[in-house]
Amino acid sequence: MSTTIGMDIGGTNVRGAIVAEDGTVVREEHRHTPRGFAALSDTILDVVADLRSGPPEVIAVGIGIAALVDFDGRVHFAPNLPGLVNVPLRDQLNEALDLPVVIDNDANVAAWGEAVYGAAAGVRDALLITLGTGIGGGIIAGGALYRGGHGFAAEIGHFTVEPDGPLCACGERGHWEAIASGTALGRMAREAAAAGAAPSILAAAGGHVDAITGYHVTGAVLAGEPDAQQLLDRYAVNVAIGLAGLANILDPTRIVVSGGLIDLGERLLDPVRHAFAGRIEGAALRPAPDIVAATLGDRAGMIGAAALARAER
Amino acid sequence: MSTTIGMDIGGTNVRGAIVAEDGTVVREEHRHTPRGFAALSDTILDVVADLRSGPPEVIAVGIGIAALVDFDGRVHFAPNLPGLVNVPLRDQLNEALDLPVVIDNDANVAAWGEAVYGAAAGVRDALLITLGTGIGGGIIAGGALYRGGHGFAAEIGHFTVEPDGPLCACGERGHWEAIASGTALGRMAREAAAAGAAPSILAAAGGHVDAITGYHVTGAVLAGEPDAQQLLDRYAVNVAIGLAGLANILDPTRIVVSGGLIDLGERLLDPVRHAFAGRIEGAALRPAPDIVAATLGDRAGMIGAAALARAER
Numbered sequence: 001m002s003t004t005i006g007m008d009i010g011g012t013n014v015r016g017a018i019v020a021e022d023g024t025v026v027r028e029e030h031r032h033t034p035r036g037f038a039a040l041s042d043t044i045l046d047v048v049a050d051l052r053s054g055p056p057e058v059i060a061v062g063i064g065i066a067a068l069v070d071f072d073g074r075v076h077f078a079p080n081l082p083g084l085v086n087v088p089l090r091d092q093l094n095e096a097l098d099l100p101v102v103i104d105n106d107a108n109v110a111a112w113g114e115a116v117y118g119a120a121a122g123v124r125d126a127l128l129i130t131l132g133t134g135i136g137g138g139i140i141a142g143g144a145l146y147r148g149g150h151g152f153a154a155e156i157g158h159f160t161v162e163p164d165g166p167l168c169a170c171g172e173r174g175h176w177e178a179i180a181s182g183t184a185l186g187r188m189a190r191e192a193a194a195a196g197a198a199p200s201i202l203a204a205a206g207g208h209v210d211a212i213t214g215y216h217v218t219g220a221v222l223a224g225e226p227d228a229q230q231l232l233d234r235y236a237v238n239v240a241i242g243l244a245g246l247a248n249i250l251d252p253t254r255i256v257v258s259g260g261l262i263d264l265g266e267r268l269l270d271p272v273r274h275a276f277a278g279r280i281e282g283a284a285l286r287p288a289p290d291i292v293a294a295t296l297g298d299r300a301g302m303i304g305a306a307a308l309a310r311a312e313r
Numbered sequence: 314m315s316t317t318i319g320m321d322i323g324g325t326n327v328r329g330a331i332v333a334e335d336g337t338v339v340r341e342e343h344r345h346t347p348r349g350f351a352a353l354s355d356t357i358l359d360v361v362a363d364l365r366s367g368p369p370e371v372i373a374v375g376i377g378i379a380a381l382v383d384f385d386g387r388v389h390f391a392p393n394l395p396g397l398v399n400v401p402l403r404d405q406l407n408e409a410l411d412l413p414v415v416i417d418n419d420a421n422v423a424a425w426g427e428a429v430y431g432a433a434a435g436v437r438d439a440l441l442i443t444l445g446t447g448i449g450g451g452i453i454a455g456g457a458l459y460r461g462g463h464g465f466a467a468e469i470g471h472f473t474v475e476p477d478g479p480l481c482a483c484g485e486r487g488h489w490e491a492i493a494s495g496t497a498l499g500r501m502a503r504e505a506a507a508a509g510a511a512p513s514i515l516a517a518a519g520g521h522v523d524a525i526t527g528y529h530v531t532g533a534v535l536a537g538e539p540d541a542q543q544l545l546d547r548y549a550v551n552v553a554i555g556l557a558g559l560a561n562i563l564d565p566t567r568i569v570v571s572g573g574l575i576d577l578g579e580r581l582l583d584p585v586r587h588a589f590a591g592r593i594e595g596a597a598l599r600p601a602p603d604i605v606a607a608t609l610g611d612r613a614g615m616i617g618a619a620a621l622a623r624a625e626r
Contacts, residue, residue: 068595077595085598125462139562141454141461148454148564149438149602155594159558160474170594245472249452249562251461281468281483282381282390285398289462 002059004313005051006306007044008106009033009065011080014040016047017299018058019306023117025299027051036083041092048097060100062309064109064301065089070151073103079170100313104145106301108154110258111138112145113304118296119256127252128294129156130259131239134169135177139250145308157181161241176242182214182261185235189217192231200225214261221267232264233271240275247280247289258294265293315372317626318364318412319619320357321419322346322378324393327353329360330612331371332619336430338612340364349396354405361410373413375622377422377614378402383464386416392483413626417458419614421467423571424451425458426617431609432569440565441607442469443572444552447482448490452563458621470494474554489555495527495574498548502530505544513538527574534580545577546584553588560593560602571607578606 003026007016014033018026029047034040044063052058067078073090075081093101104112111120111128115138120126124143130136135157139146147153157177158170165174166187178184190212192198193205198212200220205211217235220228243255261268273291280288296303316339320329327346331339342360347353357376365371380391386403388394406414417425424433424441428451433439437456443449448470452459460466470490471483478487479500491497503525505511506518511525513533518524530548533541556568574581586604593601609616 068599070599076599123462141459146454149436149566150564150600152594152599153562153564155561155564158561158594159472160554161472161476163475163554172592241473241476246562248468248471249466249559251463251466251468253462279485281465281471286381286383286389286465287463 004306004309005061006302007063008301017302037087060309060313062305063103064106064305066106102309107136108138109304110300113300115140116307123254126254128256131261132259180238186214236271237275244279255291317619317622318374319615320376321614330615350400373622373626375618376416377419377618379419415622420449421451422617423613426613428453429620436567439567441569444574445572493551499527549584550588557592568604
């Protein structure tokens with residue numbers, strides 16, 4: 001059995017797994033993400049060494065990283081990974097490893113995982129979005145990962161939907177991410193609670209408005225609290241506004257939603273579908289994409305990175 | 314010499330041309346666009362017959378039409394072509410013609426024209442936008458026309474940039490088209506003139522605020538009027554906001570601007586580039602697309618449709 005290693009490198013954790021050809025995770029290793037390029041390279045090599053300390057044989061390493069990565073595996077910009085500015089990550093790892101290394105953006109490889117083994121399997125044109133702290137995404141076009149001219153494509157959280165809207169994590173104002181991420185849901189909840197409109201959420205946060213996060217909303221929704229579902233329905237409109245624009249631009253046949261918020265399942269997807277339906281061009285006169293939940297959970301990145309390494313090594 | 318016919322079907326005119334393999338227009342025919350599917354089919358066939366009444370030999374017909382067209386050449390939705398709802402245009406024409414017929418969206422074929430013979434020649438990943446009455450566009454991805462899952466992709470004017478913004482021609486509110494088309498420029502000019510801020514534009518419209526259109530702005534800009542250039546600079550920010558979002562999503566290496574407004578040349582592109590530069594993700598830390606003017610003018614649609622017919626017949 002030949003396997004590949006898939007790694008998912010975020011601002012908090014470096015995760016690696018040996019993944020079989022059928023997408024099964026054979027073994028996993030996790031580390032905290034260190035600061036700086038040299039330390040991160042060492043941590044990646046350390047995880048790879050640990051994973052390779054026993055069978056099965058590994059034939060390539062795929063890496064998804066929360067960064068703008070070009071086709072040469074160079075990291076240009078990684079807002080959550082301090083010290084990684086314009087560094088040749090693939091070259092560095094290639095020198096140290098006797099294995100082919102493939103590197104791409106973390107959201108892209110997660111999308112690829114869902115496209116190969118998950119909710120977008122068999123779908124040639126799909127859009128995958130991750131609703132979490134921010135909004136990530138990946139575009140599957142004609143059965144392949146869409147990467148754009150430099151490798152930077154699918155930064156789908158970063159288009160303006162409200163010129164005077166809230167500040168985005170990237171520094172711009174009113175991006176979709178700033179009104180439709182889990183972070184934005186938390187802000188909406190604090191505003192609602194301050195206005196007396198979210199008693200169950202406020203209670204879940206111990207009565208402290210400033211302590212409210214998106215997690216308190218999802219908890220209250222899952223507990224069946226009407227005020228929380230009402231807030232989620234408003235949030236779902238923000239999600240749908242961005243999705244409709246992306247559907248007009250990209251025309252996917254399926255939209256797959258992942259990230260922490262997808263734990264809400266149909267409680268989230270139902271109002272998203274409702275708000276989305278009328279908003280795409282020619283809505284009543286054309287087939288529209290379906291909107292479904294991702295199936296690989298938080299291993300999508302590792303599994304997708306491993307699949308990409310297998311395909312592109 | 315084998316040639317193809319390229320046609321551009323809009324709400325006002327049906328235009329057809331015989332185009333040589335090198336992109337040269339050999340002969341052209343124009344008609345007014347009639348109302349209804351049957352009349353439009355007849356007009357198309359009439360133009361094709363006229364073009365074929367002499368040499369050279371024609372081997373295929375390509376059609377760009379202002380509509381959502383699927384891969385079977387079926388028109389689902391055409392806001393400016395009354396009576397064209399869910400009609401099998403390609404089948405209809407195939408029955409009447411002894412030539413292969415290829416049909417796509419008008420903006421897509423115009424983009425393909427620029428990609429093959431114009432400002433995007435040799436560029437594998439490009440975004441082409443048309444700033445006119447509305448905003449059209451086409452996406453070149455990996456050297457091919459990007460069509461999405463149904464054939465509806467690149468409706469790039471239709472994503473929300475201002476939830477409470479002006480009404481879009483499509484019926485939604487605050488789409489990019491509603492704040493960055495030539496029509497939107499006219500509205501901005503009327504607002505500025507009503508506030509006393511656009512004296513040269515008001516004078517060009519005979520002193521009647523309600524008579525002001527985008528054409529008065531472009532005329533005043535070309536005449537060197539500072540108040541008109543100032544207005545155009547504000548409008549350029551609206552253009553850049555949408556372009557930056559599209560660049561984050563699609564990552565083109567070149568953006569080609571066409572449509573009536575490109576007559577302004579650098580007077581438009583300079584402020585667009587300026588407003589665009591800082592707005593893309595990781596702006597200072599990565600290569601960015603260049604922004605240039607289209608070169609085929611209003612024949613891009615016919616030339617591109619002819620090229621598509623040649624490639625796909």
